[in-house]
Amino acid sequence: MRRWPAVLVLALAACTQPAGNPVAHVSTPTPSPTSSPDLPISTLSFSCRLPVYGNSADGTSAIADSFVDFPSGQVTADPKGKQGKYYDLAFDRWLPVPRQAVSPDGTRYAFVDPRQSSEIVIHTVDVATGADTVVHLRDSATGFNGEVEVFDYAPEGIYLTQGFEHIFPGVWLYNPRTRAVSKVADLEVPELSAGSGVFWFGAVNKVDSSPVASGSSAGILPDEVDRINLRTGAQALWLFRAGVAVSILGVDVLGRPLIIALVPSPKLDGKGTGEDFYQHAQSELLLGLSTTAQRSVYKGKVVETLKGAIADSHGVWLGSSQGIYHYSDASGLQKVSDHAGTPANGCF
Secondary structure, eight states: OOOHHHHHHHTHHHHTSOTTOOOOOOOOSSOBTTBOOOOOBOOOSSOEEEEEEEEOTTSSSOEEEEEEEETTOOEEEOTTOSSOSEEETTTTEEESSOGGGBOTTSSEEEEEOOOOBSEEEEEEEETTTOOEEEEEEEHHHHOOOSEEEEEEEETTEEEEEEESSSBOSOEEEEETTTTEEEEEEOOSEEEEEEETTEEEEEEOOTTOSSOOBOSSTTOBOOOEEEEEETTTOOEEEEEEOTTOEEEEEEEOTTOOEEEEEEOBOTTTTTOOOGGGSBOGGGOEEEEEOSSSOEEEEEESGGGGGOEEEEEETTEEEEEBTTOEEEEETTTEEEEEEOOOBEEOSOOO
16 A cells, blocks of 8 residues: 655655755754653553564665564664565565555565666565566657656556656556556546455545645645545545645554544745745644544554554554654554564564
């Protein structure tokens, strides 16, 4: 399942942050206009091991792979990681791609080479043998004109999206057996494939007189979240908030969306930079219960850092630059580890 647009929205502050002045997470007992306290560490009531990937501690761009054991919170580095972004439990192996690029049974993964000419190069790799099937597709046969990425590796094929500094409309389906590719949806901002033909996407509602302008090549940010079932054609507007940037963070095991809603600074009219771009106290994590009802999960700057949601029987695991978080209906949003990183699978 794909996670682009949450990154697109949340990376906006970083894109507009002045050089040499990185955004810092501040934990303080008294919130200020530009900061909010972090959550305290909570001890989980169950035992499991969560695979996590993140930046290595040596200051390089290398990725470190680890396991976090709960409820102890002990972190164990895995030397077998090799800078993996997904832990394939079936093969006890770290793969070099995020989970949306891995087949449902974990036997294969896919990736697309950075564009070099008027073609795209798709790789499908057999996890057990390492055999790499490479296919070259000309732009004239696909309709692509930007950088192509794997949106989801589904039973019916590999869904692809494209962009360049921001996401372009459209979703394509590549069939590894026939090597055919076709456009299957013209979604405005593809956000997440939830499986079984269900896709979540963002859009800008025409009735919004003041949508959030990014001030960058990303343009106007979505103010609504929509759901479509490609198999039935059914489509529904799930959430619309005028003047607010919204995006899908992930879905829980019931298929309910976790939605991030960010309110731009009124003083800067949505044109601020870095720390000033959003009203941090109003940054909100919502659980979409239906097309007409949402539950507020948490409000605060922490929401702006959440990423990489993965749902399992325990709830939803979330990564961030300041630790690992967990959401369940029973306990709400909890911080469960100070280990910075992104979940690389569910907790087992």
